[in-house]
Structure formats: C-alpha cells, structure tokens
Amino acid sequence: MDIAPVIDGFGVVLQPENLLYCLIGVVVGMLVGVLPGLGPAATIAILLPLTYAVEPVTAIIMLAGIFYGAQYGGTITSVLLRLPGEASSVVTVFDGYALARQGKAGTALGIAAIGSFVGGTVSIIALTLVAPFIASFALDFGPPEYTMLALLGILLVAAVGNGSRTKAFVAAAIGLLLATVGRDGFTGAERFTFESLSMADGLDFVPIAMGIFGLAEILHSLENRGKLGKPPAKVSNPWPSRKDLKQSSGAIGRGSVIGFVLGILPGGGAVLSSLAAYGLEKKRSKTPERFGKGAIEGVAAPESANNAAATSSFIPLLTLGIPANATIAVIFGALLIQGITPGPGLVEDHPELFWGVVNSMYIGNILLLMMSIPLVGLFVKILTIRASIMAPITVLITLIGVYTVNNNSFDIVLVIVFGVLGYLMKKAGFEPGPLVLAFVLGSLLESNARRSLILFDGDVAGFATRPISGTLLAVLVVVLVLPLLGFVLRRSLAGRGGPAAPGPGGGATGETPSDSPSDSPSDSPSDTPSDTDAPEGRTKESSR
Amino acid sequence: MSPRGRQAAPDEKTVGTAAGPSLEKAAAVADDLPEAASPEELAAQWEAEKPEPAGLTTNVVLALLVIGFGGAGVVGSLALGTGSLGEPGPGTWPLVVSSAIALLGLVLLAQARATSDTERFTSDSWVVLPAVLTLVPFAYLIEVVGFEIPSAVLAFVWLKVLGREGWRTSVVGALLMTVSFYLIFVTALGVSLPHLF
Numbered sequence: 001m002d003i004a005p006v007i008d009g010f011g012v013v014l015q016p017e018n019l020l021y022c023l024i025g026v027v028v029g030m031l032v033g034v035l036p037g038l039g040p041a042a043t044i045a046i047l048l049p050l051t052y053a054v055e056p057v058t059a060i061i062m063l064a065g066i067f068y069g070a071q072y073g074g075t076i077t078s079v080l081l082r083l084p085g086e087a088s089s090v091v092t093v094f095d096g097y098a099l100a101r102q103g104k105a106g107t108a109l110g111i112a113a114i115g116s117f118v119g120g121t122v123s124i125i126a127l128t129l130v131a132p133f134i135a136s137f138a139l140d141f142g143p144p145e146y147t148m149l150a151l152l153g154i155l156l157v158a159a160v161g162n163g164s165r166t167k168a169f170v171a172a173a174i175g176l177l178l179a180t181v182g183r184d185g186f187t188g189a190e191r192f193t194f195e196s197l198s199m200a201d202g203l204d205f206v207p208i209a210m211g212i213f214g215l216a217e218i219l220h221s222l223e224n225r226g227k228l229g230k231p232p233a234k235v236s237n238p239w240p241s242r243k244d245l246k247q248s249s250g251a252i253g254r255g256s257v258i259g260f261v262l263g264i265l266p267g268g269g270a271v272l273s274s275l276a277a278y279g280l281e282k283k284r285s286k287t288p289e290r291f292g293k294g295a296i297e298g299v300a301a302p303e304s305a306n307n308a309a310a311t312s313s314f315i316p317l318l319t320l321g322i323p324a325n326a327t328i329a330v331i332f333g334a335l336l337i338q339g340i341t342p343g344p345g346l347v348e349d350h351p352e353l354f355w356g357v358v359n360s361m362y363i364g365n366i367l368l369l370m371m372s373i374p375l376v377g378l379f380v381k382i383l384t385i386r387a388s389i390m391a392p393i394t395v396l397i398t399l400i401g402v403y404t405v406n407n408n409s410f411d412i413v414l415v416i417v418f419g420v421l422g423y424l425m426k427k428a429g430f431e432p433g434p435l436v437l438a439f440v441l442g443s444l445l446e447s448n449a450r451r452s453l454i455l456f457d458g459d460v461a462g463f464a465t466r467p468i469s470g471t472l473l474a475v476l477v478v479v480l481v482l483p484l485l486g487f488v489l490r491r492s493l494a495g496r497g498g499p500a501a502p503g504p505g506g507g508a509t510g511e512t513p514s515d516s517p518s519d520s521p522s523d524s525p526s527d528t529p530s531d532t533d534a535p536e537g538r539t540k541e542s543s544r
Numbered sequence: 545m546s547p548r549g550r551q552a553a554p555d556e557k558t559v560g561t562a563a564g565p566s567l568e569k570a571a572a573v574a575d576d577l578p579e580a581a582s583p584e585e586l587a588a589q590w591e592a593e594k595p596e597p598a599g600l601t602t603n604v605v606l607a608l609l610v611i612g613f614g615g616a617g618v619v620g621s622l623a624l625g626t627g628s629l630g631e632p633g634p635g636t637w638p639l640v641v642s643s644a645i646a647l648l649g650l651v652l653l654a655q656a657r658a659t660s661d662t663e664r665f666t667s668d669s670w671v672v673l674p675a676v677l678t679l680v681p682f683a684y685l686i687e688v689v690g691f692e693i694p695s696a697v698l699a700f701v702w703l704k705v706l707g708r709e710g711w712r713t714s715v716v717g718a719l720l721m722t723v724s725f726y727l728i729f730v731t732a733l734g735v736s737l738p739h740l741f
Contacts, residue, residue: 053733082586093586164661166651170610173645177617180638189634191624222675222706223668224595388707392699393721399682400691400725404735412683420676427669428606429661446637458630 006128009355013363018058018356025062026364029069030372033085034077034379037387038394040070040086041327041433042217045209046394048334049401056338057353061360063331068120068310068361071270072368075112075303076379079105088270088306091278095291095298102294106373110240111296112303113372115252119304120365122256123263123311127358131347135319138344143451144463148472150445153322155479156267158434165483167430175435178203179442186450198410205333207402207414208439212432213330214398215415216422218391239373240296248300251281255301259308264315266324273309274302311361317342318354322441326433329440336440595663602664603656611649617642675706690740691729696722 012018032043044063051059074086079096092112099108141149154176158168181192182202193199240248255277262273281301282291291298313324321343323329335342340350347354402411422432456462464470620635621642627633652659678701685694699721704714729735 053735164655164659166648166655167661170645170648170652173641173648174613176641177638177645180641184634186632187634189624191634191638192620219672219675222671223666386707386709388703388709389713389717391707392702392717395679395702396695396699396721396725399679400686400695400729400737403686403691404729404737407736407738409683409687412686413680416676416679416683419679423672427663427665429659429663449637450632453629453632458628460629 005351005355006359008352009359012057012352012356013061013359017054018061018360019363021054021058021062022065022360022364023367025065026069026072026368027371028062029066030073030076030368030375031379031382032066033070033073033075033089034383035073035390036077036083036085037221037390038214038217039327040067041330041436042213043070044327044330044334045206045213046398046401048206048209048330048337049405051334051337052405056335056340056350057356059334059338060331060353060357061364063334064314064357064361065364067327067331068307068364069368071303071307071310072113072116072372073379075116075299076109076372076376077383079108079112079299080376080380081383086270086306088274088302088309090271091274091302092299094278095293095295098292098294099296099299104294107240107244107296108299109373109376111244111248111300113369114240114245115248115255115300115304116307116372117365117369118252119256119259119306119308120311120368121362123260123308124358124361124365126260127312127315131315131319131354131358134315135344135347138320141320141344141468142466143448143455144466144469145472146448147445147452148463148469148476149320149322150441150448152472152476152479153266153316153324154434154438154441154445155476156265157325157437158267158431159479159483160267160272164429167428168434171425171430171432172434172438175438175440176442176445178208178435179439180446185443185447198408202443203439204406204411204414205336205440206405207411208418209330209333209436210398210402211415211418212422212425212436213326214394215419216426216432218394218398219419219423220426221387222391244296248296251277251297251301252304254280255304256308259305260312262305263309263312264324266316266322269313269325270306270309273305277301277305307365314357318346318357319344321346321444323437326437329433329437333436333440596666597660598662598664600657603659603662604653606662607649607653607656609649610652611646614642614644614646614649617645671706675702678702687738690738692722692726692740695725 013022028043028047029040032038032040038046044066047063047066051063054062070086071088074084074089075092075096077083077085078089078092079100082093082097084090084093096108096112099105154172155169158172159165179202181199183189183200184191190200255273258277258280259270259273262276263269278291278298278301281295281297282288285291285295285297313328316322316324317328317332321332321341323332332342340346340353398415399412402415403409405411425432425435452463453460463473617638621639622635624635624638625633626635626639629636678698682694682698696718699718700714703709703717704711707714709717726739726741729737730739
C-alpha cells in the first residue's frame with residue numbers, strides 16, 4: 001500500500017482551518033448527541049449551507065466530526081439521566097445509569113469515552129487498510145453493478161430501520177419519485193415540473209434534507225413540549241479504575257470489531273452494533289446476571305461498537321459512492337454540492353480529500369476523548385435550557401441558513417413544505433431517512449438502470465448474467481423474500497385462531513439479537529429509529 | 545417519564561470531583577433520582593410513554609393516500625411516454641416507481657388493522673399549525689425588509705405563544721437571537737443576507 005498519500009493526508013488535517021473545523025464538528029456533534037431533539041442527520045442537514053463557504057475537505061471533516069461526536073454525546077444523557085441521547089446509546093442506559101446510581105457515573109462515562117476512542121481508532125485503522133482495496137475492486141463496476149448496488153443500499157437501509165418495513169419502502173419510493181422531478185437527462189423532457197421554472201432544474205437536495213430532518217423534528221418536538229427536566233445523577237470519580245479497565249478490555253475489543261463489521265453494511269450501523277455488542281457480552285459472560293445492574297462491560301461494549309460503526313459506515317461512501325445510512329446520505333449530498341461525486345475513483349482522483357477525512361477522524365477521536373469528561377458539567381448545564389428556547393433558535397438557523405445557499409426565498413418555501421411533509425411522515429410512522437437516501441441516489445440509480453437496460457437491449461435478465469450484479473441481485477432477492485418467509489412461517493406456526501401475526505412490519509426487528517433486554521429497546525424507543533440507519537432525525541423521542 | 549420520588553441512597557462519594565464544582569451544584573438537586581429499573585422495566589416504561597397510536601380510520605386513510613399518490617404518479621408517467629424496455633422513455637422509471645408506491649399502498653391497506661406505529665393527532669398537535677404559519681411570511685418578508693425584523697418577530701412568537709415564556713424572556717430572547725444572528729452571519733461570516741441595519 002502506498003504510504004505517501006496517507007502521510008499527505010495528515011498534512012491536510014493539520015492545517016489550522018481543518019483542525020478548527022474538526023474541533024467545531026466534534027463539539028457540535030457531542031452537543032447534538034447530548035441534546036434531545038436534533039440528531040446528527042438533522043444537524044448535518046441544517047449546517048449544509050455552511051459547507052458552501054469552505055473547501056470540500058474542510059466541510060466533510062466537520063460533518064464527519066458531528067457524526068461520530070454525537071456517539072460520544074449520547075452516552076452522557078444515557079448515564080446521567082437514563083435518557084438515551086442517541087438511539088445507539090439506548091443500550092448504554094441499562095448499565096450506565098445503574099452505575100450512576102451507585103455513585104459511579106464517572107466510571108461509566110470514563111469507560112464509555114475510552115471504549116468509544118478505541119472503537120473509533122480501531123475502525124479508522126481498519127478503514128485505512130480496507131478502503132483502498134475495496135475501491136480498486138469497484139473500479140470494474142459498470143452500470144448494472146451500480147444499479148444493483150444502489151438498489152440494494154436503499155433496500156437494506158429501509159429494511160433494517162425500526163418501524164414498519166412497508167412504510168420505509170414507501171418512503172424510499174417517494175424519494176425516488178422526487179428525484180425524477182426536473183429535466184430528464186436522457187431525453188430532455190420535463191418531468192413533473194408543473195410549468196414551474198424553479199422546478200425545472202429538479203428539486204434541490206439541501207432544502208429537502210433541511211426540511212425533512214431539521215424542520216420536521218422541530219415541529220414534532222413542539223408537540224411534546226416541556227416533558228424534560230429531570231435532575232441528573234452526580235458525577236464523581238471521573239476516571240475508571242485499573243480494575244475496571246481490565247475488566248472491560250475484552251468487551252471493548254470485541255465491541256470494536258462488531259461495530260466495524262456491522263457499520264460497513266448498508267442498513268447496519270451504530271444502533272445494530274451497540275445492540276449486538278451488548279448481547280454478545282451478556283451471552284459470553286460467566287455472570288450475566290450482573291448485566292442491567294451496573295456491569296461495566298455493559299457500557300464498554302456498546303460504546304466501542306457504536307463509535308466503530310459510525311466510522312466504518314463511511315467506507316461504502318468513500319469507496320463505492322453508496323451511502324450506508326441516512327446520515328451518510330446527507331454527507332453524500334454535501335459532497336455533491338461541492339462538485340465531487342463519491343465513487344471508487346475518489347481515492348485516486350481526490351486523495352487529499354479521502355485521506356484528509358480519514359485522518360481527521362484520528363484527530364477528532366483524540367479531541368473527543370480529551371474533552372468528553374471535562375465538558376460533562378457544561379453539557380449537563382446546557383441540557384437545562386428549555387426546549388422552548390432551543391426551538392426558535394434552531395428554526396431560525398434553518399430558515400436563514402437555507403436562504404444563504406441561493407439567496408432564493410423559494411428555498412425557504414421548500415424547507416417549510418418538506419418540513420410539514422416530514423412532520424406528517426413522522427406522525428404516520430414513515431421514516432424520513434429512506435426518503436432522503438433514495439432521493440440522493442435516485443438519479444444515480446435511474447441513469448444506471450437505463451444505461452443497463454440499453455446495454456441489455458431491454459432484457460432484464462441481463463442483470464443476472466454478470467457475476468457481480470448477479471450476486472447483488474441474489475442478495476436483493478434474499479432481503480426482500482426473507483421477511484415474507486418469516487411472516488408466512490409465523491402465521492402457520494401461530495395456528496388458527498391465534499392472535500394476528502404482527503405482519504411483515506414486525507420483521508424489521510428480526511435482525512436484533514434475541515435477548516429480551518436488547519429486543520424491546522429496539523422497538524419501544526422505536527420512534528428513535530437507529531440513528532445511523534435510515535431514519536436519522538427521529539431520535540430522542542423516547543427521551544421525553 | 546414518571547420520577548418515582550424516592551430518596552437517593554446515601555452512597556454518593558465525592559472523591560475526586562475533578563469534573564468541577566459546577567457539577568456539584570447541578571447535581572445537588574438530584575435528591576430523588578428515579579431508581580434504576582431493569583431493562584425490561586425500562587422498555588415497558590418507554591413503551592407506555594410513547595405517543596398513542598392512531599386508530600383504524602387514520603391508518604386506512606393513510607393507505608388510501610399512498611395508493612392515490614402512487615396512482616397519480618402512474619398517470620403522470622404514462623403521460624410522459626414510457627417507451628419500451630429496450631429504449632426507456634422519460635416516463636419508464638417514474639412508472640416503475642409509482643407502481644411500486646401504489647402496490648405498497650395496497651399492502652398498507654391490508655395491514656391497516658395491525659399497524660400501531662402511527663401516532664394519534666392529539667390536541668397537542670394543533671400547535672404545529674400556527675408554528676408553520678409563522679414560517680410562511682418569513683419566506684416572503686426576508687427579501688422585503690431584511691432578515692432582522694422577521695427573525696425577531698418569529699422568535700418572539702415562538703417564545704411567547706408556542707413556548708409560553710414570559711414577556712421579558714420573549715422580548716429579550718427575540719432581541720438577543722436576532723443580534724447574535726446578525727453578528728454571526730453578517731459580521732463574522734460575511735454571508736450575503738438581506739439586512740436592514
């Protein structure tokens with residue numbers, strides 16, 4: 001492996017502007033993770049206008065910082081307030097809060113910070129080794145492979161989110177349809193523009209993302225006003241003891257690996273990894289009854305996993321150009337805005353971007369480790385700011401922000417329209433994440449599909465004849481058919497006259513480990529769909 | 545969440561509060577921490593606190609809306625011209641997608657009885673309407689009078705009416721926010737924003 005670009009990458013990161021934006025990103029990320037309401041996807045969407053003003057590298061460094069920083073922040077409220085700040089920190093609540101009640105909040109936070117750091121760093125190192133390899137492999141991809149990959153990505157994200165699978169698919173399909181608005185690239189025909197000049201160039205990604213994630217979340221949280229305000233646990237003995245460290249070292253190691261692997265898969269991500277890591281630790285422990293009552297591994301494992309996953313979920317984006325979840329989809333959009341189309345060529349064509357972003361993650365993790373404990377007090381204070389004050393601030397940032405992009409008030413109208421749509425979707429149980437992901441991939445998917453059809457002369461079976469696209473097609477079929485099989489099996493096993501089976505929507509939770517503690521959280525705060533999964537902005541709802 | 549109002553066990557160690565005295569103050573109110581429940585209890589509690597699910601009618605209406613939307617898409621795609629599989633026209637892909645939407649809508653209709661993840665619209669939900677209504681004039685006023693006045697008014701309304709804050713908080717808050725935004729966007733970042741002052 002050529003080492004030179006990696007070293008150059010550090011050179012990029014250490015430029016003062018990039019360091020500054022890295023710091024801003026991780027601090028904002030931590031803040032966002034702590035505060036109920038906005039999740040990383042919503043925040044990244046709201047800050048998209050900021051990316052116009054800076055270099056692509058700088059922008060992505062900041063946005064990435066927000067993403068993995070939020071994983072650190074979510075832990076704080078889990079431990080101190082028994083409220084998961086992020087969906088990926090739900091599992092941390094069980095043992096983390098129990099530790100806090102025992103006066104060991106500092107231990108929990110400290111172990112979580114260290115675990116997060118190790119998880120993130122291990123993931124970055126693995127990313128550094130694996131990513132160029134995947135990218136070079138993907139250079140041989142043609143239109144059929146891209147079609148399958150994009151389709152699979154969208155399906156996996158829709159399928160593995162919380163909540164109804166059917167509804168997630170509908171959301172994705174709507175996203176695809178929205179992507180067709182505007183001039184057709186192949187024929188020049190105007191589609192669904194309703195004679196409006198503003199729509200002739202297609203719908204802009206930024207207002208849609210800001211509306212569906214940002215504004216929708218704000219509107220939704222207006223409904224649940226004033227249900228916070230719990231006193232936090234005391235934080236003392238902020239550093240874990242040597243014994244604690246030793247006890248959790250295995251958990252941290254295993255969690256990091258689980259997180260890295262699950263994070264790469266589209267639709268996997270931080271939530272799934274945290275659940276899986278917790279489940280694994282509990283299963284392999286010789287004293288599983290400690291879990292739920294303050295087992296330090298119960299904090300170390302999920303925290304390492306979710307940070308590892310957040311980092312590795314960048315791999316499909318940076319190497320294949322396919323976002324693995326909704327948050328990454330927004331970052332994908334940010335790259336498109338900057339005129340960079342992520343794909344296998346990214347490592348070769350823009351090495352300073354690729355390595356700059358990857359290496360910034362090392363720095364970012366170090367910064368987070370240094371800051372997470374000392375800043376706990378400050379964050380707890382910030383939590384006391386009433387939601388009624390945060391709401392107008394975030395709304396104004398959103399509206400003014402979107403205006404600065406094009407100096408066009410139509411964009412504000414778009415944000416409002418999509419904000420209302422996003423709000424209605426949330427109420428209706430549709431996740432906004434698949435919509436945005438599908439929208440972002442929509443034109444890519446369509447143009448590749450059309451090119452493939454032209455290639456195959458209309459013969460759809462052509463997809464199966466090529467090895468890579470054939471394999472992907474097979475995986476696609478499995479993903480689609482599996483829940484149906486499960487549904488049919490369950491119906492026949494439940495027998496006649498039994499209670500109605502939950503339906504294919506229930507199959508969405510089938511991926512989680514079968515432990516009962518880890519099972520229920522995956523659906524009860526199901527309004528907090530997996531944060532790195534499709535439905536980003538909907539975290540924190542259960543935190544009221 | 546319902547705090548159970550029990551006194552915290554007297555086992556708070558204050559050894560090494562390197563996290564700072566501010567924490568002590570903030571945590572001093574932590575007299576009656578809700579007790580740590582088992583994962584099952586926690587999950588059950590979260591389940592109970594979730595917004596109420598909507599009824600059958602809402603689910604059916606929703607499914608019908610989806611079918612309708614898909615149907616409209618199909619009509620629109622056909623109008624665009626679908627060409628053939630070997631020569632896809634502008635309407636081919638939209639047709640595929642819209643048909644999928646309509647089909648999924650039918651599935652939703654079939655599942656309507658079993659669906660429980662739709663939230664009920666409660667009396668609390670009405671607040672969203674005025675909230676949205678305050679945003680619309682903002683879009684138009686910003687180019688007429690600059691961003692300061694619409695921002696201040698919006699902030700004030702959100703604080704006073706939606707947030708039920710007191711007069712002083714609302715006025716001061718609105719002014720502070722507007723000034724901060726001015727300083728950040730116009731002065732510090734130098735963004736091109738229509739501003740009056």
